[in-house]
Every structure is written in structure tokens, then in C-alpha cells.
Amino acid sequence: MCNLRLLELQDIWLVLCITLYVIHIAGAISVHSPQRSMTRSVQEDVVFSVRVTCRGVPTLQWTFMSGAVSRSIGSWRPDGGGSFSNITADYRDRVEAHANGSLGLARLRLQDAGFYVLTVTEESGSSKDSGFVLKVNEVIYEDLQYLSISALVLVCLAGLLMLSMWLLDRAYKKIKACRRHQEQRTGNETELQPL
Numbered sequence: 743m744c745n746l747r748l749l750e751l752q753d754i755w756l757v758l759c760i761t762l763y764v765i766h767i768a769g770a771i772s773v774h775s776p777q778r779s780m781t782r783s784v785q786e787d788v789v790f791s792v793r794v795t796c797r798g799v800p801t802l803q804w805t806f807m808s809g810a811v812s813r814s815i816g817s818w819r820p821d822g823g824g825s826f827s828n829i830t831a832d833y834r835d836r837v838e839a840h841a842n843g844s845l846g847l848a849r850l851r852l853q854d855a856g857f858y859v860l861t862v863t864e865e866s867g868s869s870k871d872s873g874f875v876l877k878v879n880e881v882i883y884e885d886l887q888y889l890s891i892s893a894l895v896l897v898c899l900a901g902l903l904m905l906s907m908w909l910l911d912r913a914y915k916k917i918k919a920c921r922r923h924q925e926q927r928t929g930n931e932t933e934l935q936p937l
């Protein structure tokens with residue numbers, strides 16, 4: 743009888759603990775974002791706008807992923823318990839870290855296209871990932887630049903061709919003149935021979 747009561751008490755405790763744990767991991771972190779997929783052009787800026795709500799002060803970590811590449815952009819903790827900001831050297835001059843978790847990325851390059859993952863970690867250790875997609879388009883003026891370079895190369899080639907034709911023509915004339923000169927000389931010599 744006594745043993746049974748003890749078992750029931752233990753069961754109740756276990757259920758209570760599990761329920762509390764589930765509530766804890768399910769309801770703690772919420773990441774609200776108006777837009778998950780964005781398209782920008784090269785040299786433009788982008789803001790991955792989010793609003794993070796959770797218990798206590800979270801640690802925010804942004805990671806870039808594209809194909810096999812996974813690169814840390816930086817992590818920061820907004821003002822409050824031990825605030826810090828640790829942005830990877832590659833991104834230091836292009837990244838703006840907002841307190842609500844948003845990530846601003848300036849002067850986009852083609853290589854910036856890919857997936858961006860925000861990991862929010864609570865002080866208790868539980869965390870949540872949110873993914874974003876960024877597409878980066880080439881700008882027209884890059885095509886124009888490419889076209890003008892091609893045109894320049896073509897003009898240079900044409901110039902080279904003309905120069906070599908002119909040189910060939912001169913060489914041909916010279917050879918012809920030389921040969922005529924030689925023919926004249928041999929002619930003179932044959933004329934002179936009978937004497």
C-alpha cells in the first residue's frame with residue numbers, strides 16, 4: 743500500500759517535470775520575421791529583419807551557408823547581461839548587428855547568395871534556428887563593362903592585324919626591291935661578261 747503511493751507520487755513528479763520541460767523548450771523562443779526570402783542586386787544592401795522574443799537576454803548567431811560552404815558571420819548579445827559583439831573579420835566592415843536580432847549586410851556580392859541561418863540561444867541553453875534565403879542578381883553595368891572590355895580587346899586585335907599587314911606589305915616591297923636590284927646587278931654582270 744505504502745509502496746504503491748510512493749510510485750504514484752513518483753509518476754506524478756515525472757509527468758510534471760516532462761510537461762514543464764516541453765513547455766520550456768516549445769514556448770520559450772519566438773522569431774518573428776516579415777520576410778524569409780529576398781532578392782537584391784550586386785552592391786545593394788539587405789536587412790534580414792527579425793524580432794526575437796525569449797526569456798532573458800539571448801545570444802544571436804548568424805551563419806551563412808551555400809553548397810558545402812558554412813561560414814560564421816558573427817554572434818552578438820544585445821544590451822543586458824554581458825553584451826558583446828563578435829563579427830567575423832571577413833564581414834566586419836559590411837555587417838550591422840541590430841539588438842532585435844536583425845542582420846544588415848551592405849554592398850552585396852554575387853557570392854553572398856545562399857542561406858542565412860539565425861540561431862537564438864537562451865541563457866538556459868535551449869536554442870532555435872531560423873532560415874532565410876538571399877538571391878543576388880548581377881547588375882546591368884557589369885554586363886556593359888564586360889561588353890566594353892570585349893570591344894576594347896577586339897579593337898586592339900584589329901589594330902594588331904592592321905599593323906602586321908602594314909609590316910608585311912613593307913617587307914614584301916623591300917624584298918621585291920631587293921630582288922629587282924639583284925636582278926639588275928646580275929643583268930649588268932652578264933652584260934659585262936663578254937668583255
Ligand SMILES: *[C@@H]1O[C@H](CO)[C@@H](O)[C@H](O)[C@H]1NC(C)=O
Pocket residue numbers: 774775776791792793840841842843844
Ligand atoms: C529590428 O530593428 C531594426 C533596426 O532598429 C528595424 O529596422 C527592423 O524593422 C526591426 N525588425 C523588426 C521585425 O521589428
Ligand SMILES: *[C@@H]1O[C@H](CO)[C@@H](O)[C@H](O)[C@H]1NC(C)=O
Pocket residue numbers: 814828
Ligand atoms: C568570436 O567568434 C569566433 C568564431 O566564431 C570564435 O572562435 C571566438 O571565440 C569568438 N570570440 C568571442 C570573444 O566570443
